[in-house]
Amino acid sequence: AQSVTQLGSHVSVSEGALVLLRCNYSSSVPPYLFWYVQYPNQGLQLLLKYTTGATLVKGINGFEAEFKKSETSFHLTKPSAHMSDAAEYFCANTGANSKLTFGKGITLSVRP
Amino acid sequence: EAGVAQSPRYKIIEKRQSVAFWCNPISGHATLYWYQQILGQGPKLLIQFQNNGVVDDSQLPKDRFSAERLKGVDSTLKIQPAKLEDSAVYLCASSRGLAGPPGHNEQFFGPGTRLTVL
Numbered sequence: 001a002q003s004v005t006q007l008g009s010h011v012s013v014s015e016g017a018l019v020l021l022r023c024n025y026s027s028s029v030p031p032y033l034f035w036y037v038q039y040p041n042q043g044l045q046l047l048l049k050y051t052t053g054a055t056l057v058k059g060i061n062g063f064e065a066e067f068k069k070s071e072t073s074f075h076l077t078k079p080s081a082h083m084s085d086a087a088e089y090f091c092a093n094t095g096a097n098s099k100l101t102f103g104k105g106i107t108l109s110v111r112p
Numbered sequence: 113e114a115g116v117a118q119s120p121r122y123k124i125i126e127k128r129q130s131v132a133f134w135c136n137p138i139s140g141h142a143t144l145y146w147y148q149q150i151l152g153q154g155p156k157l158l159i160q161f162q163n164n165g166v167v168d169d170s171q172l173p174k175d176r177f178s179a180e181r182l183k184g185v186d187s188t189l190k191i192q193p194a195k196l197e198d199s200a201v202y203l204c205a206s207s208r209g210l211a212g213p214p215g216h217n218e219q220f221f222g223p224g225t226r227l228t229v230l
Contacts, residue, residue, distance in 0.1 A: 009152070041223065041224075042223055042224075043116070043203060043205075043220075043221030043222050043223050043224055044155070044203070044205075044221040045221070046218055046219075049218075051216070090154050090155070092154070098210055098217075099157055099160070099168060100155075100157065100219065102154030102155050102156070103154050104152065104153050104154050105152075105153070105154050
């Protein structure tokens with residue numbers, strides 16, 4: 001069975017600071033991992049995904065994530081936060097059945 | 113290309129009433145998903161269609177929830193009768209299909225319908 005854990009519910013950073021959102025996964029098969037972003041009153045948008053190959057994955061809006069099998073982690077980072085990054089972020093994984101399992105999400109706030 | 117459309121955007125009902133949500137996926141997308149997102153939680157898959165057939169409805173509370181995709185395009189999700197714990201955002205998503213490795217086909221999400229049950 002697949003699952004993801006996102007510790008904490010809220011992260012606050014200053015504009016221009018590093019963004020780090022943590023995600024750990026559990027999977028009985030090689031995982032396929034995703035980060036989605038949800039802006040207020042909108043649906044989810046795919047930021048990036050890891051399927052196979054390169055473990056450092058680059059996504060939209062300057063975000064990237066690194067798959068670390070030894071740590072069962074897929075943390076999301078951005079070198080410099082922008083006010084427009086304020087949103088809710090979800091980590092998800094899927095197994096052989098292509099069914100997405102989401103974490104509970106983390107709200108990112110960006111201070112001026 | 114137009115995105116996934118959902119209506120209504122907001123709905124308030126009394127408990128024990130019925131409610132229906134509508135979803136129009138991206139043109140040409142064979143796979144359609146309905147998710148329930150309770151406040152403070154991530155989306156949970158309720159049902160997955162491939163064309164007009166059900167692929168997975170293992171987490172759909174079938175005593176009160178039903179969904180259909182009769183012509184393999186639009187879909188409706190119904191709750192009858194509603195309970196307080198059904199208050200949530202109901203998200204519809206679509207993807208091109210299920211071919212290829214897991215996650216190969218990106219799911220595109222609609223804006224959701226926010227349901228409040230009083």
